[in-house]
Amino acid sequence: MSATPTHEPSFRESVDLMFTRAVALMDLSPGLEEKIRVCNATYTVRFGVRLRGGIQTFTGYRSVHSEHMEPVKGGIRYALGVNQDEVEALAALMTYKCALVEAPFGGSKGGLRIDPRQYEEHELELITRRFAYELAKRDLIHPSQNVPAPDMGTGEREMAWIADQYARMNTTDINARACVTGKPLNAGGIAGRVEATGRGVQYALQEFFRHPEDVAKTGLSGSLDGKRVIVQGLGNVGYHAAKFLSEEDGCRVTGIIEHDGALFNEKGLNVEAVRHWIIKHGGVANYPDATHHAKGAKVLEEVCDILIPAALEGVIHLGNAHNIKAPLVIEAANGPITAGADEILRDKGTVIIPDMYANAGGVTVSYFEWVKNLSHIRFGRMQRRQEESRHQLVVDELERISDSLGKTWSLSPDFKQKYLRGAGELELVRSGLDDTMRIAYQSMREVWHGRADVTDLRTAAYLVSIGKVAASYRAKGL
Numbered sequence: 001m002s003a004t005p006t007h008e009p010s011f012r013e014s015v016d017l018m019f020t021r022a023v024a025l026m027d028l029s030p031g032l033e034e035k036i037r038v039c040n041a042t043y044t045v046r047f048g049v050r051l052r053g054g055i056q057t058f059t060g061y062r063s064v065h066s067e068h069m070e071p072v073k074g075g076i077r078y079a080l081g082v083n084q085d086e087v088e089a090l091a092a093l094m095t096y097k098c099a100l101v102e103a104p105f106g107g108s109k110g111g112l113r114i115d116p117r118q119y120e121e122h123e124l125e126l127i128t129r130r131f132a133y134e135l136a137k138r139d140l141i142h143p144s145q146n147v148p149a150p151d152m153g154t155g156e157r158e159m160a161w162i163a164d165q166y167a168r169m170n171t172t173d174i175n176a177r178a179c180v181t182g183k184p185l186n187a188g189g190i191a192g193r194v195e196a197t198g199r200g201v202q203y204a205l206q207e208f209f210r211h212p213e214d215v216a217k218t219g220l221s222g223s224l225d226g227k228r229v230i231v232q233g234l235g236n237v238g239y240h241a242a243k244f245l246s247e248e249d250g251c252r253v254t255g256i257i258e259h260d261g262a263l264f265n266e267k268g269l270n271v272e273a274v275r276h277w278i279i280k281h282g283g284v285a286n287y288p289d290a291t292h293h294a295k296g297a298k299v300l301e302e303v304c305d306i307l308i309p310a311a312l313e314g315v316i317h318l319g320n321a322h323n324i325k326a327p328l329v330i331e332a333a334n335g336p337i338t339a340g341a342d343e344i345l346r347d348k349g350t351v352i353i354p355d356m357y358a359n360a361g362g363v364t365v366s367y368f369e370w371v372k373n374l375s376h377i378r379f380g381r382m383q384r385r386q387e388e389s390r391h392q393l394v395v396d397e398l399e400r401i402s403d404s405l406g407k408t409w410s411l412s413p414d415f416k417q418k419y420l421r422g423a424g425e426l427e428l429v430r431s432g433l434d435d436t437m438r439i440a441y442q443s444m445r446e447v448w449h450g451r452a453d454v455t456d457l458r459t460a461a462y463l464v465s466i467g468k469v470a471a472s473y474r475a476k477g478l
């Protein structure tokens with residue numbers, strides 16, 4: 001048993017504690033350890049926007065954690081709870097996340113203290129453009145220096161405004177579109193970016209279940225088929241993860257936790273129907289075919305096979321960690337488990353697939369989008385038809401042989417249809433994401449299984465990513 005902290009650390013302290021725990025197992029020089037741990041810089045901006053007949057002042061942040069690789073990368077969050085500590089913790093996680101999945105970026109994060117639901121679209125555009133202006137004029141938005149992306153409270157729309165604002169300020173920059181990712185397809189975005197983080201959670205779980213030895217550590221067995229899933233947060237990440245797991249892998253989503261309560265149904269909930277209900281009614285209240293729980297967070301403690309916290313940080317803490325029954329938790333959100341809760345869960349034998357890996361699908365596809373913007377060409381544009389015509393040659397030849405043998409066998413129409421289709425951008429993005437998630441998992445599990453002093457995936461993830469960051473600092477002569 002390890003000693004569990006008695007007070008709840010802040011999000012940033014939690015990330016620091018987990019980092020410290022991992023570096024204790026590494027052979028880094030103390031100077032380098034400190035260099036990697038600290039946030040390089042955090043810029044705070046307060047700006048005024050003329051709204052509703054007066055001037056409103058907003059506070060925003062952009063934190064750069066590590067510039068061992070540039071540009072630095074990470075989302076911009078819109079939420080009332082945004083503060084410097086949170087943005088710095090999230091920026092640090094971005095450094096480790098990018099290193100783990102080999103996206104060639106340093107870590108950064110931004111935030112604006114605002115409740116976006118309180119503003120009209122045209123007001124949000126004014127605010128976003130002004131914030132983007134403040135960051136861009138200090139190169140805190142820049143294709144080769146700092147590339148934001150969506151996060152909680154922001155999406156394609158905000159990214160399109162940011163890209164346009166940057167382009168207006170840099171009219172001759174041919175790579176202007178690469179200044180931000182997560183843009184809509186018609187504004188330089190990439191197919192599959194919106195679903196990417198949820199898709200990454202699905203690929204992470206698929207990879208986990210490819211290793212019976214790892215699954216056995218949870219006490220579960222078999223495949224994802226039939227596994228009971230509880231998801232917290234049906235926003236972009238939680239919705240896509242729950243949708244793909246239920247529609248494609250046979251999982252049963254038994255619980256959905258939202259801001260106004262939770263739904264539970266042992267037989268499984270229809271994710272699409274719940275999502276529509278929330279969009280129409282603003283919450284899960286009165287949704288038919290489910291038991292309602294006014295205290296949503298209580299449902300985190302229900303019996304299930306896989307728990308997916310996909311909302312806020314710190315939702316599994318010293319107060320409820322003892323009651324968590326899921327043997328497998330996958331952190332789709334950033335930092336949903338505090339350092340103290342992590343200790344408790346590890347002692348109980350819960351397997352945690354850590355955030356820096358589990359939700360890395362978003363930044364991975366952001367990387368593809370950035371590369372697409374810099375290369376100025378859609379993925380698959382050059383090779384798709386060529387690939388199709390080569391496959392057509394094979395099919396024609398097989399059919400000629402079949403004819404010459406008196407048609408004693410033939411190719412099934414289903415095979416022909418699938419084989420003849422060359423990969424377009426979406427297929428290539430999914431293939432690149434799947435490959436990334438598999439390789440990153442394998443790098444963690446090698447450490448998890450290979451070292452007696454590493455007993456959990458989070459520590460393994462930190463060891464792999466800090467190792468990579470340290471190597472690039474050393475290569476720079478630091």
Ligand code: GLU
Pocket residue numbers: 073074075076147148149150151152181334359360362363364366
């Ligand atoms: N905000 C997302 C994250 O936390 C995506 C970041 C990005 O695509 O740069 O990973």
